[in-house]
Amino acid sequence: MSNTFxxxxxxxxxxxxSGGMLIGVGCSEEADMPTSTxxxxxxxxxxxxxxxxxxxxxxYSPNPEIGQGVKTSMPMIVAEELDVSWKKVxxxxxxxxxxxxxxxxxxxxxxxxNFPALRMAGATVKMMFLTAVAKKWDVGVDTLKxxxxxxxxxxxxxxxxxxxxxxAIKIPVPENAPLKNVEDFTLxxxxxxxxxxxxxxxxxxxxxxxxxxxxxxxxxxxxPPFGASLQSVDDTEAKAVKGVEQVIQFNNKVAVxxxxxxxxxxxxxxxxxxxxxxxDDENTTLFDQKMAxxxxxxxxxxxIKSGDISxxxxxxxxxxxxxxxxxxxxxxxxxPMNFFADVTDKKIRLVGPTQVPRSSANVVAxxxxxxxxxxxxxxxxxxxxxxxxxxxxxxEDAAMVSHLxxxxxxLMYTREDDMSIxxxxxKVKYKITATLKNGQLxxxxxxxxxxxxxxxxxxxxxxxxxxxxxxxxxESANVPADVTTLWWRAPITNFLGFATxxxxxxxxxxxxxxxxxxxxxxxxxxxxxxxxxxxERMQQTIQLVKEKSNWGNAPKGIYQGFACYYSHNxxxxxxxxxxxxxxxxxxxxxxxxxxxxxxxxxxxAKNQIExxxxxxxxxxxxGNLELKDGIAQSQNFDKYKLIRMMDTPVIExxxxxxxxxxxGLGEPGMPPxxxxxxxxxxxxxxxxxxxxxxxx
Amino acid sequence: MKFxxxxxxxxxxxxxxxxxxxxxxxxxxxELVGTKFGCGIGECGACTVHIDGKAERSCQQMVELVExxxxxxxxxxxxxxDHPVQKAWETLDVxxxxxxQSGQMMTASAFLRKNPTPSPEEIRMAMHGNxxxxxxxxxIEKAVALAAEKLK
Ligand code: FES
Ligand code: FES
Numbered sequence: 001m002s003n004t005f006x007x008x009x010x011x012x013x014x015x016x017x018s019g020g021m022l023i024g025v026g027c028s029e030e031a032d033m034p035t036s037t038x039x040x041x042x043x044x045x046x047x048x049x050x051x052x053x054x055x056x057x058x059x060y061s062p063n064p065e066i067g068q069g070v071k072t073s074m075p076m077i078v079a080e081e082l083d084v085s086w087k088k089v090x091x092x093x094x095x096x097x098x099x100x101x102x103x104x105x106x107x108x109x110x111x112x113x114n115f116p117a118l119r120m121a122g123a124t125v126k127m128m129f130l131t132a133v134a135k136k137w138d139v140g141v142d143t144l145k146x147x148x149x150x151x152x153x154x155x156x157x158x159x160x161x162x163x164x165x166x167x168a169i170k171i172p173v174p175e176n177a178p179l180k181n182v183e184d185f186t187l188x189x190x191x192x193x194x195x196x197x198x199x200x201x202x203x204x205x206x207x208x209x210x211x212x213x214x215x216x217x218x219x220x221x222x223x224p225p226f227g228a229s230l231q232s233v234d235d236t237e238a239k240a241v242k243g244v245e246q247v248i249q250f251n252n253k254v255a256v257x258x259x260x261x262x263x264x265x266x267x268x269x270x271x272x273x274x275x276x277x278x279x280d281d282e283n284t285t286l287f288d289q290k291m292a293x294x295x296x297x298x299x300x301x302x303x304i305k306s307g308d309i310s311x312x313x314x315x316x317x318x319x320x321x322x323x324x325x326x327x328x329x330x331x332x333x334x335x336p337m338n339f340f341a342d343v344t345d346k347k348i349r350l351v352g353p354t355q356v357p358r359s360s361a362n363v364v365a366x367x368x369x370x371x372x373x374x375x376x377x378x379x380x381x382x383x384x385x386x387x388x389x390x391x392x393x394x395x396e397d398a399a400m401v402s403h404l405x406x407x408x409x410x411l412m413y414t415r416e417d418d419m420s421i422x423x424x425x426x427k428v429k430y431k432i433t434a435t436l437k438n439g440q441l442x443x444x445x446x447x448x449x450x451x452x453x454x455x456x457x458x459x460x461x462x463x464x465x466x467x468x469x470x471x472x473x474x475e476s477a478n479v480p481a482d483v484t485t486l487w488w489r490a491p492i493t494n495f496l497g498f499a500t501x502x503x504x505x506x507x508x509x510x511x512x513x514x515x516x517x518x519x520x521x522x523x524x525x526x527x528x529x530x531x532x533x534x535x536e537r538m539q540q541t542i543q544l545v546k547e548k549s550n551w552g553n554a555p556k557g558i559y560q561g562f563a564c565y566y567s568h569n570x571x572x573x574x575x576x577x578x579x580x581x582x583x584x585x586x587x588x589x590x591x592x593x594x595x596x597x598x599x600x601x602x603x604x605a606k607n608q609i610e611x612x613x614x615x616x617x618x619x620x621x622x623g624n625l626e627l628k629d630g631i632a633q634s635q636n637f638d639k640y641k642l643i644r645m646m647d648t649p650v651i652e653x654x655x656x657x658x659x660x661x662x663x664g665l666g667e668p669g670m671p672p673x674x675x676x677x678x679x680x681x682x683x684x685x686x687x688x689x690x691x692x693x694x695x696x
Numbered sequence: 697m698k699f700x701x702x703x704x705x706x707x708x709x710x711x712x713x714x715x716x717x718x719x720x721x722x723x724x725x726x727e728l729v730g731t732k733f734g735c736g737i738g739e740c741g742a743c744t745v746h747i748d749g750k751a752e753r754s755c756q757q758m759v760e761l762v763e764x765x766x767x768x769x770x771x772x773x774x775x776x777x778d779h780p781v782q783k784a785w786e787t788l789d790v791x792x793x794x795x796x797q798s799g800q801m802m803t804a805s806a807f808l809r810k811n812p813t814p815s816p817e818e819i820r821m822a823m824h825g826n827x828x829x830x831x832x833x834x835x836i837e838k839a840v841a842l843a844a845e846k847l848k
Contacts, residue, residue, distance in 0.1 A: 212727070
């Protein structure tokens with residue numbers, strides 16, 4: 001794939017950081033003929049679009065697919081502006097290439113940041129076809145109409161795109177092809193099936209773990225507990241396992257290279273390793289104590305301040321304070337970490353699941369002291385990401401082992417590797433203090449204690465209720481740790497959303513206000529203030545869920561909890577319906593309203609919200625990874641509970657009708673979920689959930 | 697050692713160590729990679745196949761114990777991907793990442809063969825053993841019910 005890719009530089013499209021367009025016209029490299037036959041039919045218009053004589057359109061999807069649906073929705077945007085029938089579109093995952101902007105799956109930004117470039121890619125090629133046909137028929141371009149890849153003239157002539165490929169491809173790339181009016185979208189906003197649905201339901205090779213090459217070896221790697229180091233290894237028994245070919249020590253780790261996954265796993269389990277320098281302070285209980293102390297009287301770094309919180313405290317007639325705690329969490333993607341690497345003197349080929357192909361190439365080049373131009377990266381479909389594959393650790397290990405073993409290898413994690421050598425959601429605590437005067441919220445103080453400097457940035461520190469109160473202060477304190485931590489679906493907000501929204505609920509109770517009314521009032525105060533969120537859009541979103549959930553009028557025996565949150569540029573409000581069944585509170589239903597601007601694919605979008613809510617609720621209920629001496633105390637699903645079918649409520653999702661540019665969707669559904677559940681739970685049982693997981 | 701296996705109605709002879717889980721025989725030796733690895737300890741269901749018509753965790757089935765038995769993997773569930781369960785999965789656009797889904801479909805299809813007219817509660821119970829980390833549970837549940845309809 002990668003060797004045929006340069007010729008698509010014919011037209012380079014990239015997006016400036018400002019969001020503006022830069023269209024550079026690369027010189028045509030059509031002379032550089034494709035090498036494989038299935039490429040022969042296709043004519044390349046730009047990095048995204050190729051077309052064949054039979055009318056099939058190949059659209060390259062630039063960003064990594066982790067289950068968030070971009071492999072379907074990104075090409076939909078291209079196809080919309082190109083104006084071709086979706087039935088004729090064949091989607092291909094693009095490899096890492098300079099032709100694309102930000103090939104990253106993270107922060108729910110794929111659609112938001114690429115929307116203009118994807119549209120322009122389609123519109124530009126449509127314009128080339130129109131121009132070619134206008135010339136051919138000797139009419140003005142603006143007298144022509146196009147729909148579904150068929151161009152028609154005022155006098156009723158019709159011609160298909162594929163009939164004029166040769167002419168169109170020669171048209172100089174237009175600088176400013178007009179974009180459709182949002183109202184004229186025909187594909188965007190429809191429910192379109194996952195483009196990989198067929199291979200998924202028939203079990204075709206798709207994922208990194210499925211990747212295989214002739215001569216490839218399998219590697220499993222033993223890694224030290226956090227902070228520890230390799231003392232000694234006895235590999236006699238490991239080498240005696242049939243199929244094991246090499247045992248290699250590198251960088252405090254031990255790799256077993258074998259001719260099958262099973263032999264590699266078995267070999268690894270037979271290694272007798274002594275780890276030295278175990279860190280007895282890499283301990284959940286110790287981290288807990290440090291955080292509690294910091295929140296009590298430690299020194300915190302100011303993130304955002306407005307007004308004077310001490311004044312508000314001095315003048316308050318009531319002060320409410322609450323602390324919320326969250327554990328480390330492994331990402332636990334269903335497909336464990338794995339990567340293929342073939343390191344030779346000439347080239348480094350990497351294939352596998354990564355949310356960050358660009359940095360994978362960079363770090364591997366650096367690690368092996370090679371030119372980054374020698375590195376190619378192909379992305380496979382991923383069995384989940386949730387942030388885990390924003391780390392390049394396993395790609396580096398794969399490359400290093402291939403380099404040392406002098407063979408193409410596929411590195412495979414066992415589930416135990418995956419859960420114990422994680423990049424965890426950082427453990428965190430929040431202490432929130434509110435000052436009340438005459439029944440009004442006057443001040444709000446948010447204190448955060450978190451490991452590894454993973455705390456909120458200034459942007460997040462300005463989330464609601466910043467702007468809604470006169471006196472506001474957000475501060476953070478760091479607890480250094482050896483344990484490696486990383487972004488985890490809805491970083492920071494996955495728990496800050498819970499803390500904020502649980503606190504709001506408590507506040508409403510204290511003020512004897514309806515929880516929705518309290519939010520509406522506070523949002524009213526925030527109007528006209530400089531906030532990252534729009535109070536108007538949040539109010540609208542809340543209003544929608546209020547109606548859909550029948551808020552305040554639930555039948556007897558149903559306890560409703562409400563939460564809302566703005567994150568990743570999107571607005572989500574959720575109501576959880578809880579029922580007491582045999583004395584147990586059971587979440588029966590969630591209503592969710594979402595404002596993410598224009599919805600590209602309603603099927604994929606709903607899937608994301610359904611998943612994010614159940615994921616958020618499930619982790620709030622059960623997710624917990626304890627550390628002792630730097631060793632994960634849960635290493636497989638027998639000791640780590642994930643939400644399963646019998647715990648799941650039905651999710652009803654509603655989107656706010658919007659013509660605004662699309663925003664994030666993979667993450668924003670998650671932050672309110674735990675709080676909506678907890679806020680219903682307190683109604684049903686009187687018990688307020690302050691600590692995750694709720695149940696053990 | 698050599699083992700004779702019947703998979704998707706075809707005969708195979710594989711040369712692997714005894715004790716090798718069927719999962720890895722399928723994936724590494726026979727290139728039937730639709731059966732997925734999730735946990736290796738029988739807890740997630742990603743590796744579910746049918747053995748003599750029953751849903752089993754292939755990571756827990758040693759190769760020597762499945763010789764001569766009828767093994768069906770997702771690749772053999774239907775000729776053209778049109779088993780009612782597969783159709784239902786397609787109609788409802790169930791997958792998110794898709795990784796768990798072959799295991800889900802193998803559990804669902806074995807279950808529906810045993811119980812073609814399940815109650816909603818029976819569906820939830822039957823599917824409880826399969827983890828979907830993306831939590832596409834709502835759609836899985838609907839798809840099993842839809843498949844049951846189609847089977848009628
Ligand atoms: S891999 Fe077999 S049950 Fe998880
Ligand atoms: S769809 Fe991703 S694990 Fe089920």
